[in-house]
Amino acid sequence: MSDAVLTPSPVRTIAAKDIRDALRDRFILIVTAFLGLAATVALVTGAIALRGDVATYEAAKATLLAIGKSADAIKAPEFYPLRLLRGAIEQIEIIGAAIAILLGYRSAASERGRQTLALIFTRPIRRWQFVAGKALAGVGLLAGGLALVLGGLTLVLHLMSGIGLTADDLLRIAIVWGVALTYTACFFLFSFILTLHMKQPSHALLVAFAVWLLLVLIAPQIGDTLDPDNQVAGGVFKQLNIAKPDQVQIMKGFATYETLRDGIEQASVTKHFERFTFAVLGIKATYAGMPLGAILTEMLGNLVWIFLTALGLGALALALPINPDRLSKA
Amino acid sequence: MELAPSATWLIASQSARFVLREKTVALLAALFVTLVLISAWLGWQATATVDRIYIDAAAFLQKSGQPVPSNPVLDISPLSLMRNMSVYVALIGALSAIVIGNRLVGLDRKAGVLPLIGTRPFSRATYAKGKIAALGGLILLLALIAGVIAAATFLLLPAVVPNAAQWAQLAGFIGVSALYMAIFGLVGLGAGAAARSETVGLLVPVTLWLTLTFIFPQLTANLNPTAAINPISALAPLPETPFFHAAAQFLGPFSLADAYKFASAGLLDYLPQGIASPAFVPPLADLMLATLLAATFAWRALTRLSMAQGDYNV
Numbered sequence: 001m002s003d004a005v006l007t008p009s010p011v012r013t014i015a016a017k018d019i020r021d022a023l024r025d026r027f028i029l030i031v032t033a034f035l036g037l038a039a040t041v042a043l044v045t046g047a048i049a050l051r052g053d054v055a056t057y058e059a060a061k062a063t064l065l066a067i068g069k070s071a072d073a074i075k076a077p078e079f080y081p082l083r084l085l086r087g088a089i090e091q092i093e094i095i096g097a098a099i100a101i102l103l104g105y106r107s108a109a110s111e112r113g114r115q116t117l118a119l120i121f122t123r124p125i126r127r128w129q130f131v132a133g134k135a136l137a138g139v140g141l142l143a144g145g146l147a148l149v150l151g152g153l154t155l156v157l158h159l160m161s162g163i164g165l166t167a168d169d170l171l172r173i174a175i176v177w178g179v180a181l182t183y184t185a186c187f188f189l190f191s192f193i194l195t196l197h198m199k200q201p202s203h204a205l206l207v208a209f210a211v212w213l214l215l216v217l218i219a220p221q222i223g224d225t226l227d228p229d230n231q232v233a234g235g236v237f238k239q240l241n242i243a244k245p246d247q248v249q250i251m252k253g254f255a256t257y258e259t260l261r262d263g264i265e266q267a268s269v270t271k272h273f274e275r276f277t278f279a280v281l282g283i284k285a286t287y288a289g290m291p292l293g294a295i296l297t298e299m300l301g302n303l304v305w306i307f308l309t310a311l312g313l314g315a316l317a318l319a320l321p322i323n324p325d326r327l328s329k330a
Numbered sequence: 331m332e333l334a335p336s337a338t339w340l341i342a343s344q345s346a347r348f349v350l351r352e353k354t355v356a357l358l359a360a361l362f363v364t365l366v367l368i369s370a371w372l373g374w375q376a377t378a379t380v381d382r383i384y385i386d387a388a389a390f391l392q393k394s395g396q397p398v399p400s401n402p403v404l405d406i407s408p409l410s411l412m413r414n415m416s417v418y419v420a421l422i423g424a425l426s427a428i429v430i431g432n433r434l435v436g437l438d439r440k441a442g443v444l445p446l447i448g449t450r451p452f453s454r455a456t457y458a459k460g461k462i463a464a465l466g467g468l469i470l471l472l473a474l475i476a477g478v479i480a481a482a483t484f485l486l487l488p489a490v491v492p493n494a495a496q497w498a499q500l501a502g503f504i505g506v507s508a509l510y511m512a513i514f515g516l517v518g519l520g521a522g523a524a525a526r527s528e529t530v531g532l533l534v535p536v537t538l539w540l541t542l543t544f545i546f547p548q549l550t551a552n553l554n555p556t557a558a559i560n561p562i563s564a565l566a567p568l569p570e571t572p573f574f575h576a577a578a579q580f581l582g583p584f585s586l587a588d589a590y591k592f593a594s595a596g597l598l599d600y601l602p603q604g605i606a607s608p609a610f611v612p613p614l615a616d617l618m619l620a621t622l623l624a625a626t627f628a629w630r631a632l633t634r635l636s637m638a639q640g641d642y643n644v
Binding site for chain 2: 049053090091094105109202203205207209210218225228241246254257274
């Protein structure tokens with residue numbers, strides 16, 4: 001048997017070592033638990049609120065029936081179990097991305113902090129293999145963490161919903177896991193590249209967080225704030241008693257404004273992640289009950305955007321030459 | 331004869347200058363100022379769009395013979411143009427304050443100058459006072475910039491004329507914003523002094539900020555994270571269940587983002603009628619108590635800082 005078969009590749013060795021290190025110091029476990037807690041709180045509070053809506057509806061229906069009126073006048077709350085994942089998805093898009101930044105920072109900073117980068121490069125290893133090993137470990141850790149969080153949420157949802165989840169529901173959650181992994185990988189790679197190449201690792205962390213703020217919170221917030229319907233409590237059209245078809249007609253006169261608003265949102269990978277996952281899980285009302293194939297076709301643009309961002313950053317991480325001046329702690 | 335400046339003043343002014351030289355602090359501060367400017371534009375643009383929609387909708391309703399309701403823009407106070415500023419203070423302002431607090435002590439620790447500072451003729455209490463004063467000064471500077479931008483916006487927009495009471499409310503909002511940033515700055519300062527590593531010193535306050543901004547509002551009002559960062563959506567009524575009423579009342583005082591949200595909405599006149607903070611401690615008192623608590627934490631951490639140790643332990 002040749003040595004090539006017996007000796008693991010440098011990429012695998014570095015990835016395995018990084019994963020062992022991350023599990024040993026329990027950092028990944030702590031941050032995964034934090035994300036799991038945030039997502040579970042979102043799921044449970046959403047379920048409690050829905051239960052409240054159902055109770056209010058039942059009480060109103062009973063009152064109407066008791067006075068001999070039809071219950072058709074009031075709208076029954078809609079129940080799609082996957083919709084309860086809305087808050088959890090938003091936590092993944094915000095806190096999950098922040099955790100990915102921390103993982104990327106730690107992955108690059110650990111070698112610089114321990115002054116081991118120079119030593120690694122005295123071994124018969126190519127620089128791209130070092131970067132690929134690190135990236136593989138980071139993506140592997142994110143995959144495991146997200147699988148734990150989404151797996152736990154699925155279990156809670158299955159037990160709480162009362163009607164159980166179908167195979168189609170589970171497939172949708174699995175797709176969301178894959179896309180969430182790609183989305184968080186973008187932030188991991190971005191932070192990893194900055195930390196490996198900037199003069200001071202701590203500055204790289206702060207710059208990565210500044211970009212996180214812009215992409216994850218501020219760009220979607222600007223888009224959301226510019227939505228005219230979010231300017232008046234309850235919605236401007238609701239306050240003016242204007243029906244949906246008429247709203248569309250009126251908004252035709254604001255096409256440029258809406259294009260600008262949408263463009264600001266589109267600039268953020270977070271918004272693409274949100275649009276895709278909200279459609280797949282039926283959180284956005286127009287996609288509730290729609291077959292998965294049709295949703296995936298319609299959401300292909302968002303999916304391509306997320307994958308291209310991750311691929312682009314991955315290629316950049318591999319292509320950038322590691323500067324010998326950055327081999328040690330700054 | 332010229333009086334020698336006090337040790338506290340020397341520490342405060344030198345620390346503030348040192349921190350301001352940091353590129354990342356400058357980057358975050360510049361981001362904050364830019365976003366404050368954007369928030370002024372956003373408020374104006376969004377309100378103007380609602381006004382134009384109303385004009386179109388009124389024409390449409392008249393044509394179809396339906397009654398035309400009053401323009402919702404007329405019910406909006408001019409101060410509410412600045413409502414997005416509260417979101418940016420809660421996001422970038424709080425984060426900048428954490429970084430400033432962390433750097434104020436982190437730079438000394440990283441440079442390994444604490445043993446040298448320990449040889450100087452002043453106590454650790456003086457050192458702590460100097461650092462807290464530097465933090466207070468820098469946060470006031472950020473708040474002042476935000477206030478100047480807000481005031482300039484009102485002066486430049488001839489259609490928007492706040493009265494004397496509204497100018498006072500705007501000043502109150504800037505004060506509350508400074509208080510909110512100070513809480514996170516003090517936690518950043520305390521954690522930077524108490525933590526064994528530079529990263530932990532930064533991560534602890536950031537985790538606290540994430541928890542208060544995105545997790546607590548879900549517990550107290552079932553507010554999803556993206557709704558929590560929209561000044562209007564964040565003020566939705568509580569879900570009608572005993573759980574949320576109890577959670578809002580008892581967890582409300584710990585939910586500082588909620589307290590800041592209600593205090594800002596009250597001062598900037600965009601708090602919807604019939605909605606008030608359900609917590610048993612009023613928002614302003616809550617923020618003051620939290621500042622006191624954070625100051626105590628920072629004071630304890632700074633006065634226990636080992637002056638015999640140079641760089642971080644790990």
